[in-house]
Each structure stands twice: as C-alpha cells, then as structure tokens.
Amino acid sequence: MSGYMRVIMLIIKTSVLFSRCYFRHNRGVFMSLFRGFGLVGALFILSACEPPQTAPIVTTPLASDTESSRPSGEATDDATEAAIALLDTTEQVTASEDQSEASTSDESSQEASKLDPSVSYLNQQSDPAATEPNLQVLDQDIFSDTADQGNPLNSLQPKPDDGQNEIDSAIEWIFSGEAEPSQSGATSEDIAEPPFDGNVDGNAITSLIDDGFDYDSLEDVFAIISKPQIENIITSPSSRFPPKQALLTRAAVLLPLSGSYKLVGEELRKAVDMAVISLNRPQFEVIYIDTAEKPEEAAYAAVAADADIIIGPVFSSHTAAVAPIAKEHQIPVLSFSNNSAVTNQNVWIMGQQPEHEMEAVLSYAMASLAAIDQIPAEQARIAIVTNDTAYGRILRDVSINHLKTAGVTQISQLLLNRSVLKNEARLQLSIKQFARWSEEDPTPEFDMVIICGDGDFTLAVAPVLVWHDLDPAKVRFVGSSQWNRIDMITEPSLQGGLYATIPTEKRQLFEKVWKTYFADAPGDLAPLGFDAVAVASLMTADVSVNEVLLRDKGFAGFSGVFRFYPDGNNQRHLEVRQINAYKSAIVSPADTTF
Incomplete structure (x- = not known):
C-alpha cells in the first residue's frame, strides 16, 4: 500500500x-x-x-x-x-x-442512619429520620415569638436593605463584649441575653461576612482556613499532630468522624470550624480526633497531642470511657452529652439536660393550673405516662420530685414497655384502664397528663389518650423538648400542650449565621458545638479552666444562657412554649441572666 x-x-x-x-x-x-x-x-x-x-x-x-x-x-x-x-x-x-x-x-x-434511639435521646440526638435537614425543628411558618403575634418572625425578619447588617450586628454583640444595640418597639421577649465576657474578637465574624465569602461547603471553609491569619485548625488522619507552640491553648475535639455516627460528627465539626473562624483567636487552636472505633484511644491521642482541654465526645458512653484518662492527665472535658451520670469535677456536659426541661415546664404548668383553673397543688390530679427507657424514667423521676416539692399528692403512673407499644390492642387497653374511662361518665379523671418519653413515644400514646377523653382541651398535656418538632406541633392530639426548650430566637439567629458559611441547614447539636468552642477559647495560659467555666453569671451563646456547676452539671434558662392552632408560641420567655 x-x-x-x-x-x-x-x-x-x-x-x-x-x-x-x-x-x-x-x-x-x-x-x-x-x-x-x-x-x-x-x-x-x-x-x-x-x-x-x-x-x-x-x-x-x-x-x-x-x-x-x-x-x-x-x-x-x-x-x-x-x-x-x-x-x-x-x-x-x-x-x-x-x-x-x-x-x-x-x-x-x-x-449513619442507624442511631440507637435509647442512646441518642440521652445525648441530645434524636433518630436521624426525625431530624432530616429538610425537616428542621425551627420552622418559620410554625414557630412564633408570642401567642398574639401575627407574624412568627416579626422580630427577626430583616429589612430588604439591611438584612445582612442585622446578622452582623447580632454576632458582633454576642461575642464582642459590647452591649446589644437597642431596638425600637422591643418587648420583654426581645430583650437579649448578656454577651460573652473575655477577649473575644467579634469583629472577626463581621469582617469575614463583609468580605463576601460564600461558604457552600467545607472546602470553602478550608480555603479560608488556609489563609495566613487562620492556622488554628489542625487535621491529621493518623492522630499525630505537630508540637504545640508556647502560650497556645489546644483543644482536642473528639467526634465520631467515621462509622455509624459519622453524620453527627460532621455536623459538629462544621460548627466547630465555624466557631474557630468566626472568633479568630490566634492563641487558640483545635485538633480533631475520631472516636468511632475506641474512645479510649482518642483520649490517649489527645494526651499525646498535649491538649489543654477536650471538647466532646458526643455520647455518654464515650464520655465515660474518656473521663478517667483525662482525669489522670489533668485535662478537663467539655462533653456534648446531657447525661448527668457521666459528670464529675473534671467532666462538664454541654447538653440540654432533660431534668431542667421538666422543671421549667412543670413550674409554669402548675402555676397556670392554680391561676387559670383555680386548682391548687394539693387538689391537683396528675397522671404520668412513661416510656420504659432510661430517658423516660429520668423525665418521670424529675417530674415526681418536682410535683411532690410543689405539694402535689395525687399522682397516678403508667409505665409502658416496648412490647405494649408494639401491640395496639394492649396499648388501647392499658390506657383505657389507666384513664378509668367509661361511656356513662367520660369526665377526665386527671387535671394534667405528663408524657415522659421521646417524640415517637408521644405520637404513639397521645392519640390514644385523647380517644379515651383525656383531651388537651380538658386536660393539660406536658412534655419535653422532644415536642419542639414539626410533626409534634402539627399533631392534633397535642394541641394545647406545653414544653420547654432553649430560646428559639437564638436558634434562628444561629441558622442565619450558619447559612453564611454552609449551604445545608444545621442540626440540633450544631449550636452546642459553636458554644463549646466559644467557652473553651476563653482559656489561656493565665486563666484556669475553673476560672472560665465556673463563672456565676455564666455564658450567653447560640444555645441560650447557661452556666456550669463544680460537679459537672449545667444550668440553662429555657423558654416554655405552647402548641396551639398547629403553631408553637412562647408563653414564658427564658430569663436572660442568672
């Protein structure tokens, strides 16, 4: 060819x-x-x-x-x-x-979706199926600041020309130590909490926002971290970290960064990254250590990295495993758990403790029962329906102690285990007998029903209670912060129900700030992650952990106003909300100071 x-x-x-x-x-x-x-x-x-x-x-x-x-x-x-x-x-x-x-x-x-509900609820983490990012706890069309307010977000809706300025000024106030700017027409519910004390530079946040950064993913955040002025987030797949520099406070953040709880760890890591970048404290750095396999090994890695404080772990079982190692090496622990069983003089918990929720909502419920229904405590007939889980029993025990202290003597209890809950006929019969219902006399036998369990338990028993004439229109229903969910607020059998939770206004503000960094929506634990870093970053070579944590006036953060006790427990000011007309409104605002 x-x-x-x-x-x-x-x-x-x-x-x-x-x-x-x-x-x-x-x-x-x-x-x-x-x-x-x-x-x-x-x-x-x-x-x-x-x-x-x-x-x-x-x-x-x-x-x-x-x-x-x-x-x-x-x-x-x-x-x-x-x-x-x-x-x-x-x-x-x-x-x-x-x-x-x-x-x-x-x-x-x-x-990642196979979270154990019995473990999760003890540690501020509900079933992921109930906390999908698209099913947020705080919904603008459902939640309102007051029962009489027409627009749920009147106090937070930005004006067309200064929406970003509202976010900037709010963040700057919270972390700069300056007084919050007054707002015209502010009510008692608009009065904000006092700022964090200490040398926290709030201007760092507004400067990042004003620069026009659009944080759509962690890659964008790490691009900012790579700038010379932000070198205080250190990652290492092998948990081997560079030597700590002099006069630097190093926080080891222990999170489940792999395995079944990876989604929880990723959410908290975003919150920690956001806090470090926002606060921009050069003398403070964080390192990440995975707790998915063995939390004990994560604790030893924190010791080897010369950490000054441990932030995390998430779960109470992991916290219990880390605690003795941290105590031996004199490293304080700021855990995300809300289980008081793991606390001691070296382990403090950040989580919203269920004990405080029940005390807050019962204080309001008993006061309104006496003032509105003219039923004094000694005459009140109280029913307690409890899920036979660790979480349910904690709520029950706290409720009984509070009621007895208030002078209540007529307390009836019903404990429902898993086998009963799975059998609809047995559940119907158990509640029917407990309610003492009869066709001849459907008058309720109780003035208040306290439901001690998680959201799924509440949705299982509340309709059955109503069917047997324990109607919220006639009986006061009381529950925990698990009711602060869209599916609970829109449940017909819970209309009129009361519950306590962290201030919704702060949560809504946190969501606005979060969206300036990330494209997705934050989960329930994210505000705790931010606040934990804000507290830990106040530690310096000259300020001990006790001086930082055990301040009488506490802290004001995105998770509300809180402070720590020497025994490791915390105290939080919570707001009480009532469900009405498929919306949730504040009936008792949270205190702003201790």
Whole structure:
C-alpha cells in the first residue's frame, strides 16, 4: 500500500475512533481521548517515515495495549481496534467505579442512619429520620415569638436593605463584649441575653461576612482556613499532630468522624470550624480526633497531642470511657452529652439536660393550673405516662420530685414497655384502664397528663389518650423538648400542650449565621458545638479552666444562657412554649441572666 493510501486509511480510522469517543458520557472519555491521540499520533509518524517500496516494518505497539511485536500491517489494524477496545474497557471500569462509589455512599448513609434511639435521646440526638435537614425543628411558618403575634418572625425578619447588617450586628454583640444595640418597639421577649465576657474578637465574624465569602461547603471553609491569619485548625488522619507552640491553648475535639455516627460528627465539626473562624483567636487552636472505633484511644491521642482541654465526645458512653484518662492527665472535658451520670469535677456536659426541661415546664404548668383553673397543688390530679427507657424514667423521676416539692399528692403512673407499644390492642387497653374511662361518665379523671418519653413515644400514646377523653382541651398535656418538632406541633392530639426548650430566637439567629458559611441547614447539636468552642477559647495560659467555666453569671451563646456547676452539671434558662392552632408560641420567655 502506498504512503498516500496509508495516510487516507489512518484518517478514516481516526474519524471512527473520534466518533466512538464522542458518544462516551462518563469520566473515561477524557482518558480515552488522550490515549487515542497518542496512539494515532504514533501510527501517523511511523507511516510518514516508512519507505514506500520496502518490506513491512516491525513496530512495537504501546506497552499498555500489547506486549508482543507484529508486522506493521497487522500492528496498525490491531492497534486501532485495541484503542477502541480500550475505550470500551475504560468506560466499563469507570461505570463500575461510579456504581461502587454510589453503593458505598448509600451504605454509608444507611449505616449513619442507624442511631440507637435509647442512646441518642440521652445525648441530645434524636433518630436521624426525625431530624432530616429538610425537616428542621425551627420552622418559620410554625414557630412564633408570642401567642398574639401575627407574624412568627416579626422580630427577626430583616429589612430588604439591611438584612445582612442585622446578622452582623447580632454576632458582633454576642461575642464582642459590647452591649446589644437597642431596638425600637422591643418587648420583654426581645430583650437579649448578656454577651460573652473575655477577649473575644467579634469583629472577626463581621469582617469575614463583609468580605463576601460564600461558604457552600467545607472546602470553602478550608480555603479560608488556609489563609495566613487562620492556622488554628489542625487535621491529621493518623492522630499525630505537630508540637504545640508556647502560650497556645489546644483543644482536642473528639467526634465520631467515621462509622455509624459519622453524620453527627460532621455536623459538629462544621460548627466547630465555624466557631474557630468566626472568633479568630490566634492563641487558640483545635485538633480533631475520631472516636468511632475506641474512645479510649482518642483520649490517649489527645494526651499525646498535649491538649489543654477536650471538647466532646458526643455520647455518654464515650464520655465515660474518656473521663478517667483525662482525669489522670489533668485535662478537663467539655462533653456534648446531657447525661448527668457521666459528670464529675473534671467532666462538664454541654447538653440540654432533660431534668431542667421538666422543671421549667412543670413550674409554669402548675402555676397556670392554680391561676387559670383555680386548682391548687394539693387538689391537683396528675397522671404520668412513661416510656420504659432510661430517658423516660429520668423525665418521670424529675417530674415526681418536682410535683411532690410543689405539694402535689395525687399522682397516678403508667409505665409502658416496648412490647405494649408494639401491640395496639394492649396499648388501647392499658390506657383505657389507666384513664378509668367509661361511656356513662367520660369526665377526665386527671387535671394534667405528663408524657415522659421521646417524640415517637408521644405520637404513639397521645392519640390514644385523647380517644379515651383525656383531651388537651380538658386536660393539660406536658412534655419535653422532644415536642419542639414539626410533626409534634402539627399533631392534633397535642394541641394545647406545653414544653420547654432553649430560646428559639437564638436558634434562628444561629441558622442565619450558619447559612453564611454552609449551604445545608444545621442540626440540633450544631449550636452546642459553636458554644463549646466559644467557652473553651476563653482559656489561656493565665486563666484556669475553673476560672472560665465556673463563672456565676455564666455564658450567653447560640444555645441560650447557661452556666456550669463544680460537679459537672449545667444550668440553662429555657423558654416554655405552647402548641396551639398547629403553631408553637412562647408563653414564658427564658430569663436572660442568672
């Protein structure tokens, strides 16, 4: 074959090759084009250099295509087919990789969603299915600041021209130590909490926001962290960290960064990153250590890293495992748990303790029972329906102690275990007998019903209670902060119900700030992550942990006003809310000072 004919054949085969490449729609197309260009280029050079009248030349094809040498005629045809076959193979491999990655992602998501409710509720973390990012606890159309207010977010809705300024000024006030700017027409519910004390630079937050950064993902956040002035977030897959610099406070943040609870850890890590960047304290840094496998090893890694304080872990079981190691090495622990059983003089808990929720809501409920219904405590008939779990029993015990202290003597109890809850007939019969219901006299036997359990338990028993004439229109229903969910507020059988929770206004403000950093919505634990860093960052070489944590006036953060006790427990000012007309409104605002 002449040189011209060989060139024509090469052009035809090249066209076929490019046509095949054009219709590839996965990531393998780029590699295929690269290899195709290389192969055709090599063949073209060989053809151009070939003497027209000589015998066939032996060539060596690309090593990736074949390992043997062939005569040029065969090599040319086979090499082109090999290139096309290589495109097919690359496409199949890439598609396989895509399917594998998708499968891995699905498995990871399924694994992360298998949270144990009995553990989760003790540690401020409900079932992920109930706390999907799209089903937020704080919904602008459902929550309102007052029962009489027409617009739920009147006090927080930004004006069209100064919405960002509202966020900036609010953040600057909280962490700068300055007084909050007064607002015209402010009510008692608009009075904000006192700021954090200490040398916290709130201007760092507003400067980042004013620079116009749009934080859509952690990659964007880490791009900011890479700037010279923010070098105080350290990550290490092997938990081996550089030596701590002099006069620097290092916080080891212990989170489940892998495994079933990875989603919880990622949420808190975002909150911690946001706090470190926002506060911008050069003398304070954080390191991340994974607690997914063995929390004890995470504690020893914190010791080896010369940490001054441990922030975390999330769960009470992990906190209990870390506590003795931290105490031995004199490292204070600021845990995200809300289980008072793990506290001591070296372990403080950040979580919203269920004991305080019940005390707050029962104080209001008993006062309103006496003032509105003219039923004094000694005449009040109280029913307590309890889920037979650790969380339910904690709520029950606190309720009984509070009621007895208030002078209540008529207390009836019903304990429901898992087997009863799974059997609808048994559940109906148990509640019917407990309510003492009869067709002849449907008058309620109780003035108040306290439901001690999580949200799912409440949704299971509340409709049955109403069916047997324990109607919220006639009986006061009382519950925990688990009722601060959309599915609870829109539940017909809970209309009129009372519960206590952290100030909603602060939570809504936190969500606004969060969205200036991230595209998704924050979970329930995120404000605790931010506030934990804000507290820990007040520690310096000259200020001990006791001086920071045990301040009588406490702290005002995104999770509300709180302070710590020497025994490791905390105290929080909570607001009491009532469910009415499928909305939640404040009936007793949280105190702003201690």
